[in-house]
Amino acid sequence: MEPNIYQLALAALFGASFVAVSGFFMHFKALNLVLERGREKKDNNNNTEGREGDSPQHQSQSLSRRRSQVRRKGLSPASLPDATPFTAATDGGGGGDAGRTNGHVCVDEIPPGLPRLHTPSEGRSSVHGTNSIRKTGSFVRPISPKSPVASASAFESMGESDDDDNLTDTAGLDASYLQTNGDLPADATEEQISMAASSMIRSHSVSGDLHGVQPDPIAADILRKEPEQETFVRLNVPLEVPTSDEVEAYKCLQECLELRKRYVFQETVAPWEKEVISDPSTPKPNLEPFAHYPQGKSDHHFEMLDGVVHVFPNKDVKEELFPVADATAFFTDLHHVLKVIAAGNMRTLCHRRLVLLEQVRVLKFNLHLMLNADKEFLAQKSAPHRDFYNVRKVDTHVHHSACMNQKHLLRFIKSKLRKEPDEVVIFRDGTYLTLKEVFESLDLTGYDLNVDLLDVHADKSTFHRFDKFNLKYNPCGQSRLREIFLKQDNLIQGRFLGEITKQVFSDLEASKYQMAEYRISIYGRKMSEWDQLASWIVNNDLYSENVVWLIQLPRLYNIYKDMGIVTSFQNILDNIFIPLFEATVDPDSHPQLHVFLKQVVGFDLVDDESKPERRPTKHMPTPAQWTNAFNPAFSYYVYYCYANLYVLNKLRESKGMTTITLRPHSGEAGDIDHLAATFLTCHSIAHGINLRKSPVLQYLYYLAQVCRDSLLIGLAMSPLSNNSLFLDYHRNPFPVFFLRGLNVSLSTDDPLQIHLTKEPLVEEYSIAASVWKLSSCDLCEIARNSVYQSGFSHALKSHWIGKDYYKRGPDGNDIHKTNVPHIRVEFRDTIWKEEMQQVYLGKAVISDEVVP
Numbered sequence: 036m037e038p039n040i041y042q043l044a045l046a047a048l049f050g051a052s053f054v055a056v057s058g059f060f061m062h063f064k065a066l067n068l069v070l071e072r073g074r075e076k077k078d079n080n081n082n083t084e085g086r087e088g089d090s091p092q093h094q095s096q097s098l099s100r101r102r103s104q105v106r107r108k109g110l111s112p113a114s115l116p117d118a119t120p121f122t123a124a125t126d127g128g129g130g131g132d133a134g135r136t137n138g139h140v141c142v143d144e145i146p147p148g149l150p151r152l153h154t155p156s157e158g159r160s161s162v163h164g165t166n167s168i169r170k171t172g173s174f175v176r177p178i179s180p181k182s183p184v185a186s187a188s189a190f191e192s193m194g195e196s197d198d199d200d201n202l203t204d205t206a207g208l209d210a211s212y213l214q215t216n217g218d219l220p221a222d223a224t225e226e227q228i229s230m231a232a233s234s235m236i237r238s239h240s241v242s243g244d245l246h247g248v249q250p251d252p253i254a255a256d257i258l259r260k261e262p263e264q265e266t267f268v269r270l271n272v273p274l275e276v277p278t279s280d281e282v283e284a285y286k287c288l289q290e291c292l293e294l295r296k297r298y299v300f301q302e303t304v305a306p307w308e309k310e311v312i313s314d315p316s317t318p319k320p321n322l323e324p325f326a327h328y329p330q331g332k333s334d335h336h337f338e339m340l341d342g343v344v345h346v347f348p349n350k351d352v353k354e355e356l357f358p359v360a361d362a363t364a365f366f367t368d369l370h371h372v373l374k375v376i377a378a379g380n381m382r383t384l385c386h387r388r389l390v391l392l393e394q395v396r397v398l399k400f401n402l403h404l405m406l407n408a409d410k411e412f413l414a415q416k417s418a419p420h421r422d423f424y425n426v427r428k429v430d431t432h433v434h435h436s437a438c439m440n441q442k443h444l445l446r447f448i449k450s451k452l453r454k455e456p457d458e459v460v461i462f463r464d465g466t467y468l469t470l471k472e473v474f475e476s477l478d479l480t481g482y483d484l485n486v487d488l489l490d491v492h493a494d495k496s497t498f499h500r501f502d503k504f505n506l507k508y509n510p511c512g513q514s515r516l517r518e519i520f521l522k523q524d525n526l527i528q529g530r531f532l533g534e535i536t537k538q539v540f541s542d543l544e545a546s547k548y549q550m551a552e553y554r555i556s557i558y559g560r561k562m563s564e565w566d567q568l569a570s571w572i573v574n575n576d577l578y579s580e581n582v583v584w585l586i587q588l589p590r591l592y593n594i595y596k597d598m599g600i601v602t603s604f605q606n607i608l609d610n611i612f613i614p615l616f617e618a619t620v621d622p623d624s625h626p627q628l629h630v631f632l633k634q635v636v637g638f639d640l641v642d643d644e645s646k647p648e649r650r651p652t653k654h655m656p657t658p659a660q661w662t663n664a665f666n667p668a669f670s671y672y673v674y675y676c677y678a679n680l681y682v683l684n685k686l687r688e689s690k691g692m693t694t695i696t697l698r699p700h701s702g703e704a705g706d707i708d709h710l711a712a713t714f715l716t717c718h719s720i721a722h723g724i725n726l727r728k729s730p731v732l733q734y735l736y737y738l739a740q741v742c743r744d745s746l747l748i749g750l751a752m753s754p755l756s757n758n759s760l761f762l763d764y765h766r767n768p769f770p771v772f773f774l775r776g777l778n779v780s781l782s783t784d785d786p787l788q789i790h791l792t793k794e795p796l797v798e799e800y801s802i803a804a805s806v807w808k809l810s811s812c813d814l815c816e817i818a819r820n821s822v823y824q825s826g827f828s829h830a831l832k833s834h835w836i837g838k839d840y841y842k843r844g845p846d847g848n849d850i851h852k853t854n855v856p857h858i859r860v861e862f863r864d865t866i867w868k869e870e871m872q873q874v875y876l877g878k879a880v881i882s883d884e885v886v887p
């Protein structure tokens with residue numbers, strides 16, 4: 036029965052993915068050949084079984100001829116989703132062999148005329164020889180000739196599918212995946228898809244008879260306790276040989292990937308080489324996170340030259356220690372990338388190929404779900420203790436000043452008004468005011484306050500209005516309340532904000548499995564900002580095992596210039612980076628900053644990306660020359676922050692200190708060159724929704740994700756936040772990016788403005804799961820991504836997602852920690868490796884380690 040089944044599913048998906056796209060006739064050909072060869076292989080298997088010495092070669096040829104006759108009669112591409120031709124095809128070819136087949140849809144042979152381009156599972160899926168038959172059986176069930184189920188046709192299976200509700204449900208889920216991603220052809224009904232899916236899953240589950248009896252399929256799966264990664268169904272769809280033009284296009288992509296490798300900071304010695312974790316039990320809590328022991332000053336000498344700090348071994352040596360690409364080189368490379376992603380010829384060359392790869396990848400993922408969803412679910416069920424609630428998930432993108440929800444802030448304000456009415460909290464219009472007086476001046480009492488009056492939630496008025504969204508940070512529309520409750524550099528030295536932050540921390544700790552990376556501002560208006568922030572952190576004892584910090588720099592040069600706070604862009608760079616170098620060279624000079632920096636894992640750039648800006652040229656004025664009234668372009672900010680952080684990190688690494696990765700907001704709105712600049716320089720980005728507008732750049736973000744050689748790039752996406760600001764929820768590319776295999780995580784951005792419940796991160800997952808019909812496996816995979824993207828320590832990551840987490844593919848997955856089945860991880864890894872080989876024309880060198 037097998038040919039029926041996989042043809043049906045392939046056909047449904049085939050129709051889904053390809054029928055509508057008229058330009059894919061070539062691919063039709065390839066897939067038809069695959070179908071045909073797959074069926075031949077079945078027949079080969081069946082015919083050779085029991086007489087292994089026979090040469091299958093000539094049989095396959097004659098069968099092939101028969102098959103193509105049948106196809107010519109009954110099977111034209113336009114009629115693919117129609118079930119009737121399949122009956123004809125099976126009747127013509129399946130014959131008496133049908134009784135021997137099972138869930139094997141491993142179509143790994145190459146159709147005539149198409150050379151083998153990628154063979155990741157070679158050896159494991161070979162069909163020749165005794166040995167290989169056994170191997171095939173190890174991930175495709177052994178064939179049971181007696182099996183009564185196996186002799187049933189696909190249509191009988193469909194007839195029976197009502198019997199088993201859970202299987203039908205799974206199939207429905209798969210069908211909804213297809214719908215969500217818009218890949219259903221107009222003429223394929225949901226019924227057809229789900230019937231195909233359920234029959235495939237069904238046949239697959241039922242085939243597991245090891246002891247001559249027919250056990251309950253699900254129980255059999257659980258009882259068998261086979262390593263589940265060996266029992267999933269693979270599908271290799273061969274790709275075409277690239278033409279010489281396409282080879283040129285691939286070389287352009289290779290160049291871009293190599294550029295990224297050259298730019299992005301990477302530690303010379305990986306954390307797992309420095310610190311081997313033999314006991315992955317809970318790491319001991321840091322009992323004195325803010326202890327500072329004087330450690331003396333190193334000889335390093337540094338100077339700010341043309342906007343970038345240069346470090347020398349000492350005052351007298353003129354040879355710099357950690358050279359970084361200069362601005363001209365960066366803007367030249369940026370223009371090169373922009374040319375690649377925008378050039379007409381690149382688009383023509385690359386577009387078709389990318390769309391094809393994309394379609395195949397989507398097809399493979401949907402097929403993977405159809406064939407393996409039940410296996411994934413079973414694997415999850417059999418992982419003791421673990422489920423979505425107790426896998427670690429990190430909120431990878433959340434602004435500290437909006438980290439509490441509105442109800443929490445309201446309760447806090449009310450309690451302060453009740454308990455500390457006479458605290459002098461602000462200096463306004465020449466007088467000091469107590470908290471009570473502030474509320475009197477606003478004509479408000481504690482009783483009046485409610486969430487609606489607080490008015491911090493995003494609403495219709497904020498869509499496409501970043502300015503209005505920002506005003507929502509003012510409780511009751513009053514900037515003085517923002518200053519009192521949400522600022523750390525106010526008259527009460529941020530005591531209230533410190534207290535509410537501690538409450539948020541203890542909520543997180545109570546949830547145990549939720550972590551957050553809070554983004555807190557440094558503005559670059561004065562050098563003392565760093566020490567002020569660090570002392571606020573230390574004095575309020577703001578430390579939690581569940582929390583690390585990112586620094587966010589609002590891109591507001593033009594405002595400060597207008598206000599006369601700075602004279603050139605160089606002032607801002609000095610204010611941001613000089614204290615960091617001072618604290619690194621001589622920790623005793625800024626002891627609080629030094630201990631705080633141990634908790635700072637990333638650096639962010641924030642502001643409205645949709646503001647119009649001039650595209651930077653290759654030769655930009657230096658930061659000291661930037662004295663005009665205009666804000667520099669996004670990529671200008673990116674370069675100078677990147678270059679200084681790169682040098683800083685090199686210096687810190689050489690002194691055995693922690694490093695700080697660049698993880699800016701990018702691609703939330705605005706020009707596509709934001710995403711090109713961050714592709715070259717950044718560890719990961721927040722948002723990235725504009726990648727939907729550039730297939731080439733999106734493909735680069737896909738490729739540059741996992742390998743130590745190509746460096747992980749993560750997307751911390753916040754669809755609910757986008758829904759309030761820039762993009763309706765139902766148009767968010769998150770589900771498509773996830774399906775395509777980009778390294779995406781879910782994050783909250785601004786719980787104060789957006790979320791309603793006490794657990795904003797779970798709320799974010801919950802809404803995504805409902806709207807996009809994500810399975811438990813999907814949610815756990817996203818949670819696992821979030822740990823990878825985060826800046827938590829090697830010891831914590833080992834504890835949270837497994838001690839081998841830094842290994843690529845299934846070797847790095849521990850289902851007992853992540854609740855992600857190996858087959859999901861292996862599937863992602865296989866597809867990614869295939870595409871890397873495609874782009875590198877079979878010469879990609881892929882490391883076994885990822886960069887977390």
Ligand SMILES: [Zn+2]
Pocket residue numbers: 432434700721784
């Ligand atoms: Zn944000």
